[in-house]
Amino acid sequence: MCSGRISPHFILKAFQEGADGVLVAGCHIGECHYGKGNYITAKRMVVMKELIQFIGLSPTRLRLEWIATSEGNKFAQVVSHFTEEITQLGPSPLRPKRIAKFKPGQEVVGAIGIR
Amino acid sequence: MDKTREKMKRMLEEKEVSAILALRRNHGHPTPFLFTKAEELKDWVADEANRYPLTKLLIKIARKHQSDVIGIIVRGCEERSLVELLKNFQLRQGKVKAIGIACSQELANRCRCDQPFPSQVEEGQVAKPATDFSDLEEIEKLTEEDRFQYWMSQFGKCIKCYGCRNICPACFCPTCTLEDANLIKPGGMPPEIPIFHLHKAYHMADRCIDCGLCEEACPMGIPVRRLYRRVKKSVKDLFGYIPGEKEDEKGPLEFLGDGSYELPGAGK
Ligand code: SF4
Ligand code: SF4
Numbered sequence: 245m246c247s248g249r250i251s252p253h254f255i256l257k258a259f260q261e262g263a264d265g266v267l268v269a270g271c272h273i274g275e276c277h278y279g280k281g282n283y284i285t286a287k288r289m290v291v292m293k294e295l296i297q298f299i300g301l302s303p304t305r306l307r308l309e310w311i312a313t314s315e316g317n318k319f320a321q322v323v324s325h326f327t328e329e330i331t332q333l334g335p336s337p338l339r340p341k342r343i344a345k346f347k348p349g350q351e352v353v354g355a356i357g358i359r
Numbered sequence: 360m361d362k363t364r365e366k367m368k369r370m371l372e373e374k375e376v377s378a379i380l381a382l383r384r385n386h387g388h389p390t391p392f393l394f395t396k397a398e399e400l401k402d403w404v405a406d407e408a409n410r411y412p413l414t415k416l417l418i419k420i421a422r423k424h425q426s427d428v429i430g431i432i433v434r435g436c437e438e439r440s441l442v443e444l445l446k447n448f449q450l451r452q453g454k455v456k457a458i459g460i461a462c463s464q465e466l467a468n469r470c471r472c473d474q475p476f477p478s479q480v481e482e483g484q485v486a487k488p489a490t491d492f493s494d495l496e497e498i499e500k501l502t503e504e505d506r507f508q509y510w511m512s513q514f515g516k517c518i519k520c521y522g523c524r525n526i527c528p529a530c531f532c533p534t535c536t537l538e539d540a541n542l543i544k545p546g547g548m549p550p551e552i553p554i555f556h557l558h559k560a561y562h563m564a565d566r567c568i569d570c571g572l573c574e575e576a577c578p579m580g581i582p583v584r585r586l587y588r589r590v591k592k593s594v595k596d597l598f599g600y601i602p603g604e605k606e607d608e609k610g611p612l613e614f615l616g617d618g619s620y621e622l623p624g625a626g627k
Contacts, residue, residue, distance in 0.1 A: 294589070
């Protein structure tokens, strides 16, 4: 599947289901079978990273890598490295059990007014 | 506003447009109205306290009356929304005539507006841009954990009324991501957070014209505009793209997009 098919909404859905990290891997830039699928992926991912960082989810939890079909070793390396990083970060705050602890409208950061 | 009223009158009388979409005072409340006769114009108002997504209404009206040219009163942000709608083929080129009005400095400051005036202004003093990102900085200086707590407690108040989407003058899809059963449970309450708000936020990244109507409409006082402003800022910093600015420029995040192969950072 082309990495351009990875809608940003899929990524959000994965996080919502409690995924600790999301790895998106695609063909190298310039080698897209469909011409420019991976260009759009590259653009989407940076915006998505900034968005999740803004709401307080570590951008490390989202990763983009270019891995060609012939690069089995690289794939293994990337996956183990990413797993290590995520383990260090700990479980996602969006895991269903952790999320249940939030109470709506709780004034957590007193300094910021609502409007 | 007399000069503008004169112009509207002239446009209607000379059949330059078949109708003008604007606000009318109706029992004391400004409500959208399609002016078709010059004498009706005495009730026209351009009230600053009551903004309304007229351009969004125009989509439906224009679809019904495809051969008519329709005039519309626009502020700076509404003109930007017109540009977005034309760009996305929701309105037809040449079938819309915008009549610009400028916002007061007071409104511009309240909106933290980058451009409180449309490209052509009939009368009045144009206000100075009141660009201000202090609302975003306020959040960005918090620690990651505090940011998460802040947003989750805000999102937690959402009653899933879809008000923020319905009022958005840059939203138009007939099938909305926020109602896609594969992403968000239909009918479920409370809404799944933060996904509900993040879907829209991502969607707005290369489309938000930053009018602030969403935040004004939200009955729960959730600062959704800050989210959209943040992604809009990313798109501007990374790609140098500003939604609603130029009609012949496609958003960088659209799949078929601008056809270019530029990578993030091109705007710097
Ligand atoms: S955002 Fe506010 S100040 Fe700016 S054009 Fe719109 S109404 Fe006027
Ligand atoms: S307007 Fe506010 S309460 Fe309604 S859906 Fe949007 S964020 Fe939720």
